[in-house]
Amino acid sequence: MKLFFRRVFSVAAKEYKHILRDPFTLVVALVLPLVFVGMFGFVIDLDYKHMRLYVRDNDQTSVSRRFLQEVSSSGYFDQTPLHSPSLADAALQKNNTPAVLIIKPGFGRHVKTGDPSSPGRLQLLTDGTDNVQASIIQIYMRGIVEATTALFAGEDAPAASSRIRTRFLFNPELSSRWFIVPALSTVIIGLLAIMLTALTVAKEWENGSMELLLSTPVRPAEIILGKLIPYFLLSLFDVLVVFVLALTVFRIPFEGSFLLYMAACAIYVTGALALGLVISVVTRQQQAAIQFAFAVGLLPSFIFSGFIFPIENMPLFFQYFTALFPQRWFLLISRTLFLSDAGLAPLAPAFWGIGLFAVGMITLAVFKFKTDVEP
Amino acid sequence: MKTEPNVIEVENLTVAFGDFKAVDGISFYVKRGEIFGFLGANGAGKTTTIRCICGLLNPTSGTVLVDGKDVSSHTAVLKPRIGYMSQKFTLYPDLTVRENLLFAGSLYGLRRKDIKPRAEELMRFIGLSQHLNEPVKLLSGGVKQMVALAATLLHNPDLIFLDEPTAGTSPITRADFWRLIRTLAQNGKTVFVTTHYMDEAEYCGRIVLMERGRIIATGTPEELKKQFFPVPPVELVFTQPRQASVREDLQRLNLGTAENFSGGLRVRVTDMEGFKAYAQTREGVFTYRPVAPTLEDVFLKAVSGRNAQ
Numbered sequence: 001m002k003l004f005f006r007r008v009f010s011v012a013a014k015e016y017k018h019i020l021r022d023p024f025t026l027v028v029a030l031v032l033p034l035v036f037v038g039m040f041g042f043v044i045d046l047d048y049k050h051m052r053l054y055v056r057d058n059d060q061t062s063v064s065r066r067f068l069q070e071v072s073s074s075g076y077f078d079q080t081p082l083h084s085p086s087l088a089d090a091a092l093q094k095n096n097t098p099a100v101l102i103i104k105p106g107f108g109r110h111v112k113t114g115d116p117s118s119p120g121r122l123q124l125l126t127d128g129t130d131n132v133q134a135s136i137i138q139i140y141m142r143g144i145v146e147a148t149t150a151l152f153a154g155e156d157a158p159a160a161s162s163r164i165r166t167r168f169l170f171n172p173e174l175s176s177r178w179f180i181v182p183a184l185s186t187v188i189i190g191l192l193a194i195m196l197t198a199l200t201v202a203k204e205w206e207n208g209s210m211e212l213l214l215s216t217p218v219r220p221a222e223i224i225l226g227k228l229i230p231y232f233l234l235s236l237f238d239v240l241v242v243f244v245l246a247l248t249v250f251r252i253p254f255e256g257s258f259l260l261y262m263a264a265c266a267i268y269v270t271g272a273l274a275l276g277l278v279i280s281v282v283t284r285q286q287q288a289a290i291q292f293a294f295a296v297g298l299l300p301s302f303i304f305s306g307f308i309f310p311i312e313n314m315p316l317f318f319q320y321f322t323a324l325f326p327q328r329w330f331l332l333i334s335r336t337l338f339l340s341d342a343g344l345a346p347l348a349p350a351f352w353g354i355g356l357f358a359v360g361m362i363t364l365a366v367f368k369f370k371t372d373v374e375p
Numbered sequence: 376m377k378t379e380p381n382v383i384e385v386e387n388l389t390v391a392f393g394d395f396k397a398v399d400g401i402s403f404y405v406k407r408g409e410i411f412g413f414l415g416a417n418g419a420g421k422t423t424t425i426r427c428i429c430g431l432l433n434p435t436s437g438t439v440l441v442d443g444k445d446v447s448s449h450t451a452v453l454k455p456r457i458g459y460m461s462q463k464f465t466l467y468p469d470l471t472v473r474e475n476l477l478f479a480g481s482l483y484g485l486r487r488k489d490i491k492p493r494a495e496e497l498m499r500f501i502g503l504s505q506h507l508n509e510p511v512k513l514l515s516g517g518v519k520q521m522v523a524l525a526a527t528l529l530h531n532p533d534l535i536f537l538d539e540p541t542a543g544t545s546p547i548t549r550a551d552f553w554r555l556i557r558t559l560a561q562n563g564k565t566v567f568v569t570t571h572y573m574d575e576a577e578y579c580g581r582i583v584l585m586e587r588g589r590i591i592a593t594g595t596p597e598e599l600k601k602q603f604f605p606v607p608p609v610e611l612v613f614t615q616p617r618q619a620s621v622r623e624d625l626q627r628l629n630l631g632t633a634e635n636f637s638g639g640l641r642v643r644v645t646d647m648e649g650f651k652a653y654a655q656t657r658e659g660v661f662t663y664r665p666v667a668p669t670l671e672d673v674f675l676k677a678v679s680g681r682n683a684q
Contacts, residue, residue, distance in 0.1 A: 010481035
């Protein structure tokens, strides 16, 4: 056992020296997280704001003017007056116009009297080619109409009493950045960890040093653990970098337990590093390994983690299928701990998910490790 | 002469990669404390055989015993006793000589404080103490090979495998290497060395000649020379301007094969009586004298003999 640790330690020490002397690894580990967080964090913005809206007000009452003021101050729309109703179609056919709003005569009267029998006096034309945007415009517009109606109807209006009042907990501003950045840490940390180790075993094969390793009494488990340790520490450093960026640059709140978050990161990173080693052990070629690592690191993070496509909307088979990917579990942990002060209990299944993956990958790396040099 | 036990015994070893048989049913043994030469052209199966003995490759069939123990089931016991220097350079170019040696030693479970004096001793033995703190990638080819040898010897193995240790190095490095190999053997180590330089094989106690996965000859250099050259080769020097017809005559009369040699021909005579008779008919054209055969002669004859079959 003493020998075991001595050999694990010497492999780790050797790997540590490789890291220090190899600019590529250092760049991947230290610069890439900054680039990724910056790129994804600023570019991916699912909030729709300042959408162009063509407006034609045929009512021209104090109510309709007040309504348009509300539309402006909501911040969602930038208004452009439409001088002729016939221009509405032309405006929509231009690709940069998501919606046209036409206020018909009688709108003001309808709002003031609150007469439910009189027909709607607002027409909203939306560009359905981007259906997500179109439905968001609809929702926003309905909200503004409701608010304006309430303004004129007064507190005692019957419509107001039956309205649903929605309060968003944990992310009261429904800021998509709050939602995205914790998820991003999943993608970035996972991808980095896989890339860091994916080259290490393949490099030994290409360099010829694998023959040296295999001719000595060193065992696969010792090599695998020895290689994990330095990259584990490096990855934890990356975790902290991403964490600090999230809190300072993107001003994401962190409500949960920091220790719990770090524990989850440690387990998740171990699994990703071990997956990198499995790739390296199997491919035995650096070029193939890095391509594999990129695909395996990136695709499930986006597709099966719930980052972009909500898992609840997937067919049942795929809902279970996503359980195989640690990204899904870590994403859940990350979002939960950033935005709520949940404890371990509700996250237990997710911890099992990343834990089993890590153990499974280490085992696979050790057993897939070839102890002979057969081509 | 006292008989030493066989430290390596190889029986009917075959290694196949798909349809290709890299090693095809070879058997041989190595005695403790000898310099055992494994000779053959590139691709003859030398490296494959060594890898099997070191436990780096599993035989397709046949057995490899080291000290009577089967290699594939006793790797853990045998690996610490084996020092293997691969044909390919296997150290880490970005680490210094000292770091490489410390790492290699630690894999054998040696302690840092034990490796340090041993590494320094070895570098003195090899004569490269001044390079200890240099990154390996900055060293010249010959020095690299020497460092690889030091890494192989660090854990004091009693079975040393050197796969083409002198390939691509200067004559001076080659001489140094063989000086070290002899010293190792004098200290009781068994040295198993492969080479395709036939002149180096003269230093070996016993040799095996391999060609295309098979053993074509085995014995001490002297035995092999006697076996293949009951009739010694002849050096033939022309006294008149060179006559091409001599070479053709020898071939036509089936007296032997000839190769150009400075100022004359070197003839591997097959029929000495016939050659003498022929020489008399050409008196005044050339003179000749029998010479000692070299291992190169042996190898060429062994290979041509096999190809004729």
